[in-house]
Amino acid sequence: MEKLNFASDYLEGAHPLILEKLLAANLEKNTGYSTDKYCISAKEKIRASCNAPEAEIHFLVGGTQTNAMVIKYLLAAYQGVIAPATGHISLHEVGAIEHGGHKVLCVPEYNGKLKAADVEKMVKDFQNDGNKDMMVMPGMVYISQPTESGTLYSLKEMEEIAKVCRENDLYLYVDGARLAYALGCPENDVTLPDLARLCDCFYIGGTKCGTFVGEAVVFPKPGLIPHFYSLTKQHGAMLAKGWFLGLQYDALFTDGLYEEIGKKAILLADKIRKKVTQKGWKLCYGSPTNQVFVELPDETLKKVEEKVIVSFWEKTKENDTTIRFATSWATTEADVEKLFLVLDSI
């Protein structure tokens, strides 16, 4: 019997409404390089959803590419990017940010989140250092919503961070690889218009939120990075068939699909959290979104892994390991019921 698979939220293809639209458009002749009607329409819809009528939007292919480009082209050569020590750019992108020439300046993380006060301290320490001309100047703050630990910044927290950024000439950039799972979470109070109001740049994740591929980068104020369009070509981030990305986002932003698409995943993750608690296992990080982190005795984990594919997260203690169950827009009640049969049998 095939194993159950809760390893991640990028296992399946695209949402049925995207697929439908794609089938209808497949043999149309659309113009190239994101000049097509789908890109135009999707951008309009995203601007409306973000309440950012002037926003400049680009459809890129993946998250690492997006992070690498935004950070590289926003920072001056002498600047670095502040990120929590567990940030995706700090750990899991093979040094893509350094490859682009910039240091990642790590601040402490608290369940995946950084604190405005720590950012402010880092900036002040830099400004007060007699050798600051020989050091990397903080130029930007990078955070993820939800974070790599599944947690959410509250609106209040994000406003504090944005305030520190404004007061200290730091750009604020939000990695929204899993943004739909923030927007679909009852605990969340940061909306797309909030992001557009508070950030200099953010991206609306597609790959993990319903598309085959694609991430939508939003610059609420246009022209922040001049000629970003040419830069996407130079960086190899532009598709000849840009319409393929535009079409998917056009579907995601029709009738509020993007804000809806994560909701079921959260409900199913909540069910898993409840079950885990019932089993007496330990939930980690306090994630309220689609990622469920569980610390398990290795012996128990072994039994789980006989029937379920999960993600290894970290070795927590000598005999304990933290793993992740992830749900997605495509996870079904049936999937979770099968998972529970397994968990109940352990």
Place this chain on the structure above:
Amino acid sequence: MEKLNFASDYLEGAHPLILEKLLAANLEKNTGYSTDKYCISAKEKIRASCNAPEAEIHFLVGGTQTNAMVIKYLLAAYQGVIAPATGHISLHEVGAIEHGGHKVLCVPEYNGKLKAADVEKMVKDFQNDGNKDMMVMPGMVYISQPTESGTLYSLKEMEEIAKVCRENDLYLYVDGARLAYALGCPENDVTLPDLARLCDCFYIGGTKCGTFVGEAVVFPKPGLIPHFYSLTKQHGAMLAKGWFLGLQYDALFTDGLYEEIGKKAILLADKIRKKVTQKGWKLCYGSPTNQVFVELPDETLKKVEEKVIVSFWEKTKENDTTIRFATSWATTEADVEKLFLVLDSI
């Protein structure tokens, strides 16, 4: 009435056989980052088609990205890449190669092709220069098959180039963005196994040859660029849903589809060439593939463009312009008949 569109070969989506396979797989749970069954199967099939059982294969997203990565990671910092003056990397990638740190060393082009003798001369001139330690060392030859002008290297020509490369420690890299239209052309005598035998690296184009996105990079000898897999992640060229690329190539290399997919496009391009000649217009560059270049009086062009979208190529004379009609795997007899109605009316 909507205009006819012969502007390029990347207007439509994916080949029906790809679409079919995609629909069937959409809700499967495939593992991430190209470790899935489709990638594995597609690579096996490509190795077989190339008669290169050891080949290392990676699925990337686009042509500029592929060129940028292969050239950057194959060359040493002090080396440059030899290319014809009309090569895609010389002109149309916003300096992506220089962005990666390397000079494009242009040799003369003859209908889009370079000559082995010119390559050899450039290398010898370098080697004989008393100041060569202060100059960019040629490290690689870049060519396209078919070229940007639609022309084809014969097997003899490619063997001559490969010989010069081997004798002078130059890598040979072939950009196959439109490779299906070479393989599908009666005039072509360079097969996939020939490419695998003669090149250090080449890529089998997908975007222009039947996929939504995707290019398959082939290193006939594995390990030529160590850890290329990690480099694709660093460069932002790796998809979480790598299976989406693998699946498309798996379809393209089932039952010889890739070798077939360009044939109809060539036949239809031949028809256009015949019609153009009948009209007394001038065919350019001698392209035998899916791109038809025509030099037209501007007055005539104006009439064509009222009803047909074509690609501007270059201003040839004061009142003459060269344009391109491109066919693709998706172009139909009906499309061409409609075009002829227009052309006949001019």
Place this chain on the structure above:
Amino acid sequence: MEKLNFASDYLEGAHPLILEKLLAANLEKNTGYSTDKYCISAKEKIRASCNAPEAEIHFLVGGTQTNAMVIKYLLAAYQGVIAPATGHISLHEVGAIEHGGHKVLCVPEYNGKLKAADVEKMVKDFQNDGNKDMMVMPGMVYISQPTESGTLYSLKEMEEIAKVCRENDLYLYVDGARLAYALGCPENDVTLPDLARLCDCFYIGGTKCGTFVGEAVVFPKPGLIPHFYSLTKQHGAMLAKGWFLGLQYDALFTDGLYEEIGKKAILLADKIRKKVTQKGWKLCYGSPTNQVFVELPDETLKKVEEKVIVSFWEKTKENDTTIRFATSWATTEADVEKLFLVLDSI
């Protein structure tokens, strides 16, 4: 007997007035990283000589380093630098500009100089190209004064170039590696204040004009490249003992030494030109400065090289070669007389 050496203008050490000042200062305790009194004084003197009271000045170590830094940090990632095909950056810096990420866009050269009209044409061609978003945008003009061929831009020519630059949003950067030999040339009508008025950046060469090492970069309008000071540290172009450079420039700009230092070299070069003409040999490029280019039959050259070290320039014809005799501030009448004894004997 040791051979005579006219190979270049960087054979000897430093001007006696520099050496004297250096000896006096050797055991002083000067503060580090260009914060010392010599740097401060030298900058003031250079500002005065350039009639540019606001100018920002940095002392770097060498010409390639200076070119690489200025071009890299002034250009946006999508831009390239226009240069004559024989420009130093085009040929002789192992691709340092491309290593910094930018394409060198070559225009025709006329005895080492480019023409304003060719620059304008290149910019217009770019602006009119339908695919310009996929191409490298011209962002800057690089010229040398004197050029690599020893020639000089007249004030009129430089003003025309500056005008084209201003009208087309191009920076104008002048490489003054041998600037003292322009300023010391009777034919020259471009002064330091002219350069400061017309350029966005230029450098006042030291290595070839009297210092051990060092080049002084001048930005007439300060802040053009923010935090250039930190960038010099990042780039490895900042000396802990920055005073060593400042002191040399302080000497060069005391009592007009820099404007004087090239004069004798020009007079001696003029003598060599006269002698060459008397011998019936061909002077090349029309250089009026300290570099004397001569086309010789290879047989004659062989005899010259038995007793004199010269620089090979290029193979001009089957049996003819162009070579260079260079004089410097350190060349003496006696050196030239010895050279004439050799030339007379051939």
Place this chain on the structure above:
Amino acid sequence: MEKLNFASDYLEGAHPLILEKLLAANLEKNTGYSTDKYCISAKEKIRASCNAPEAEIHFLVGGTQTNAMVIKYLLAAYQGVIAPATGHISLHEVGAIEHGGHKVLCVPEYNGKLKAADVEKMVKDFQNDGNKDMMVMPGMVYISQPTESGTLYSLKEMEEIAKVCRENDLYLYVDGARLAYALGCPENDVTLPDLARLCDCFYIGGTKCGTFVGEAVVFPKPGLIPHFYSLTKQHGAMLAKGWFLGLQYDALFTDGLYEEIGKKAILLADKIRKKVTQKGWKLCYGSPTNQVFVELPDETLKKVEEKVIVSFWEKTKENDTTIRFATSWATTEADVEKLFLVLDSI
């Protein structure tokens, strides 16, 4: 009265024996780009001193430049460099290593030194990580001798580090900016031949050890970085008057000057350490070399700084600060006596 200056070891110019040699050579005509007799002689002498007859040696201009080049060209794009958290490259080079594309992987520091065991742990953790293909691979260890805290690796410690490097395919690179002050320290047991035997690359500092400028990079096994000579040109690290560096090293390696030059500085630093202890002030880090680190109450520091320039090191406690007194080859007994008069008066 001018303040006493103990701020650093790069305040003065060059050692008298260097100056003497320079005066003698100033008007010689030496060939360019390090092909001169002084470079050749200096390299021979360094090879002899290092007992490394095959060593490849290059004279560069400064430490940051040297670190940036060696690390950039030795590492593959997917690799990073392991360094102690207080390493010069970690903190004080404006991110020069990241600017070159590589992450600095910090391990704990113990008085400025890293431990072999920590390096081994980092490598093993990487190798055991299921996601290692998405992470930066450790490729090299960077240490300084003496360290930034003035401490020394013992031969035993360095051999342990070298062993871990060899066993784990890591390059070992030693930054010897102040190497003369290690070699001149009685406590030191790591010789030049030891460095040549244990390292893949190290540099013999000049700027802080007797030259005006200049650092000598030693690759005990030649060819480790192919065409490093051309790379120095590309990087702007090559001097036209390379002989100016060669001559200085030729003097430093004549009659054992380099091994001697630091001795007096150590003796004088020892005196300062004794005096500091007598005053009841706290010595930090246990530095036995030419840098004396002292933790002082801010009130006391204020009095010191009225008459002596020292280097601020770090704010240690609310009201305490750590500062540095540095001696150099040029510091005299008289300088120290004047310092003691000041200290005694506090």
